[in-house]
Amino acid sequence: MQYLLTSICSLCMVYSGWFIDRLLGKEKRGKWLTSGVLLLTLALVATLPVYGTSYAPILMTTIILYIILAVSWTMFSGPTGYMSLATAAFFGVGIYTAAFMAGDFPPPVFILVGGAASFILALGVGALTLRLRGIYFAIFTFGLVELIRHVLAFIELHVTGTRGRFVFGVDNETIFYYMLGVFVLLMITAYFLNRSKFGLALRSIGEYEAAAAHTGVNVTMVKIVTFAVSAFFMGAVGAIWATKLHYVDPGIAFNPLFTFIPVLMAIFGGMGLLYGPIIGAAFFTLLKEFLTTTLAKYGLGELYMLFFGVILVAAILFMPNGVVGVIQRLTQKWRKGGPVEEHADT
């Protein structure tokens, strides 16, 4: 039952992504109809705690969490082609911010501060490293997660004499609404980012960085700002997520899986359009939920990563443009219009 409800809600999220893609694609037909459907689907998701089982909003919170991580990762890494592996670092900074502030401050404050802390960290990291060539950037950002984790573990043990900290909890329904709120904010940001001159500059960097620089784009600035904006969302959801965890330590907050899984989701869904990462995130979160509960019966709860690995390799081999690429090819075949044109690139 909860799978059915959350799947329907996930489809609603996918729809809202698709709606924004459509708006960006300058598609004018049926504007009122699709907007109406959008409001309806958002209302359907927002009222989930009312008609769903008590577990449904909890699962949906996890799905939205991964959707936000995957979409904000794609926001920077999709158009620029720079593979950032620092998602877990920004997410963890958000978690730790909440760990310090929850209890003394209301959630909106520490969510904003968590996002802002990640934003500032990303500005610094970006200013230092975004001049590096692609693969070095990937390694550097991955190193960042481990560096913060080890230094923080050291500080916990030797300076404050603790191992981790308790986080003042917030009830599940509130967490769900905050998560949904960040999602809506992310969608609006993605829309304006894509529509603006800034987004155009970003895409031109992905196409041909040297040419973009020659036409007067401040390449480094555009990259750094986008990187920081995507980090803001990762930090903000980290702060929300912390209230659900109740207890955090450096190992929990800076778990590298929070880097890998959103990347996997974005690749599987396809990075060319906004709804791609949403499909990927919803699919994998539901699959993870299903696998962990099924495998746990045999004591193999952690083995879901094995399946993820197989799916990742298969997806890279057989669906280079993700689910979105497959959908585009099918719809174009169905319409029989023109040569197959795909938006996505790795």
Next chain:
Amino acid sequence: MFASILDIIIDGLFMGGIYALLAMGLSLQYGVARVLNVSHGEFIMVGAFLTLALHTGLGMNPILTLVIIGPIIFIVGYLLHRTLFSALLKSSPSTEVFEGKSLLATFGLLFIIQNVAVLIWGSATRSYSYLASPVEIAGAITSLNRMVTLGITIAIGLAFYIFLARSRMGKAIRAAAQDPATAGIMGVNINNVLALCFGFGLLMAGIAGVLYSMCFGFYTTMGLGFTIIAIIVVVLGGLGSIPGSFIGGFILGIVGQITNTFEAELTLAAYYFIFIVLLLVRPKGIMGK
């Protein structure tokens, strides 16, 4: 005081030798085959566990297991490149796209190998004892197996250096590293060379695993840490340079031992610190061109 400094240097050289082997392997995979293999460290783990199985199961001498484990891991690597990575190479329009795709594919491999290993060998730390007798060098005390390990790593490094510099296949590998397309036109069987390089790369990790298992305990989820160290050493020494791998490996090994004596939790942080400074100051590495 002198003895403890010597202690640090000897142990640092020994760890550095293992790091150098790993880095040589990664350098081959990334420098020639353009695959930044994130699952590289998993093969040190596989090598260690296979040694354990052969040593405790069949009573084989751990050094002799190299003769069995080496070829197995080499063949696995060769076939992996021939199937998975050459398919990706064919479908990628540019080298950069291929690098991105193959990096992600190796993440997939990492999850698969690690989880299968957990399934087979569990997640406890395992070890066995071999040549653990103490050796004294100028007042510093170390163990025989560490000395043997250091000797083997240097021998393999030298042998591979001569192989690359003198043999026909070595020449083909160097040509492929410089410009795969032109090397192909000049009659180098490029698919074969790239697959060989990937195989050799994994072989180095496998050998490092066998040697590591003689001296330390090992567990199934340790791979990623070694991959990161290997990447740092490759960047430190300079991509594609075997002497660079050894210099980088020894530097990292000694720095690791120094931080280990003072503040063990900060070892990895020290590695990253070196790495970050290096990327900012000299991204092509010590011996890089």
